[in-house]
Amino acid sequence: MAILEPVKVAGSTISKTTLHNEDFIKEKGLKIGDTVVIQKAGDVIPEVVSVNTKKRNGKEKEFKMPTVCPICGAPAIREEGEAVIRCTGIECPAKTLRNIIHFVSREAMNIDGLGYKIVEQLIEKGLIENISDIYFLTLENIASLKKNGTKFASNLIEAIENSKQNDLYRLITALGIRHVGVKAAKILAKRYKTIDNLMNASLESLSMVEDVGEITADSIYTFFKNEQTIDLIQKLKTAGVNMTSIEDENVDNRFENKVFVLTGSLENYTRDEASNIIEKFGGKVSSSVSKKTNYVLAGEEAGSKLTKAQSLGITIITEEEFEKMIN
Ligand SMILES: [Zn+2]
CATH class of the missing domain: 3.40.50.10190 (BRCT domain)
Known part of the structure; x- marks a missing residue:
């Protein structure tokens, strides 16, 4: 957002406008402290049209996109071909809600009963701050969210407990690694067998995996080098979440590729x-x-x-x- 000195435009006072993304800022040549021309796009949404460079006094500052997330401090990265910069921190409070919803979703850890509203409440009440906290919730914690919530809570606790036995591919899916969906997660679980093997896999090894391209390999590699990831995996291990490929264990692939x-x-x-x-x-x-x-x-x-x-x-x-x- 551009924070502006309030100005009246077409009947309303404007004090901020969107700057969309880094490219937009560069394209317009905007600096901090600039004087700008604004208009209302379609007479509704205010936008920056141009910079009035004649009004510059030399005190304007270059805007630099932060390289770390201002909320959690994890590296913030702009990927090739994308206009946005993303925080790579998996325990970033700004991303927690969305990450947890993904973690518990049907195709990931499949924890029934942990819907959007419940997760939102748990976060609001400070009962969960990150993904691994799900596994340390108590019956009383959950029951306190609803009137007569004991039955609901015991069902949810059971669903959470059951999810600890999930196959490794579900956990890999649940981690929300960029470019890694269920299909890739299954391939990775089959190939590496344990989360430790996957975490320690070299970039070269990852790139060799069938159906995993260079971009995905790079994304996986970076993800597991992140301290927050390492910390999360450790907490999930402590909670007793399964870290091995079970579905594959009894499968004898002696004729693989033959x-x-x-x-x-x-x-x-x-x-x-x-x-x-x-x-x-x-x-x-x-x-x-x-x-x-x-x-x-x-x-x-x-x-x-x-x-x-x-x-x-x-x-x-x-x-x-x-x-x-x-x-
Ligand atoms: Zn962050």
Whole structure:
């Protein structure tokens, strides 16, 4: 905002106008202490038209966008291609409400009952100041928000407790890392398995992750280097929030990225059964042999696919060898 000496324009007194963003200020060449021409856009919203440079006396100061958030002190960053500067502090009071709403939302930690109004009240009453405080709320705290609120409070406490068992991907989603939605969170959880691995991942490692571009990798890397992030994760750990990829734990991906082609008839499996086993272990089954094929599983009376595999130098396995691979 530009704070102005009050002036009458088209019937009302104007004492401030929006300056939109850094680019607008630069474009108009505005300095602190300048005299400006203002008008009412569409006769309603006051706006700065131009600077009257003739009125400058040399005491005007260059405006510099703060590099840290004036509220919480975390670095404030303008990302490429964006006009706005964002506070990177995840425990910034100015951002707390919105962050908590995102944290508890259905696609994130999925804490039922913790809606906008309730979170707003909890913050107003000073019962929560940051995300991790959710996990330290008591039955009495919550019950005090409503008349006869005990039932509501015990349900909410239960929902909060249950959320501690969520898979890692939900936590990653909930943290609200820029450019990281549910899909990317799932990929990251699967790839890094624990929050510590993810926090310690190098920029190079992050950039190599499937479907994670350079901008996202950079955003994740920066996020986990932030002291407030480290502090929050520590508090969530103390609260007993799960930090590992559970859904992935029992999944055996021994055939990950491996492409199989089946040919001929197998003694102990139908085509479908063999395909299901390969897919269960994370492999893929293709109907034709190509350079991308890793294994050709050849049964009795294998035909042209076997010949083609031989000519391409692809590993051919027998049913017996296949059984060794899956056991
Ligand atoms: Zn801030």
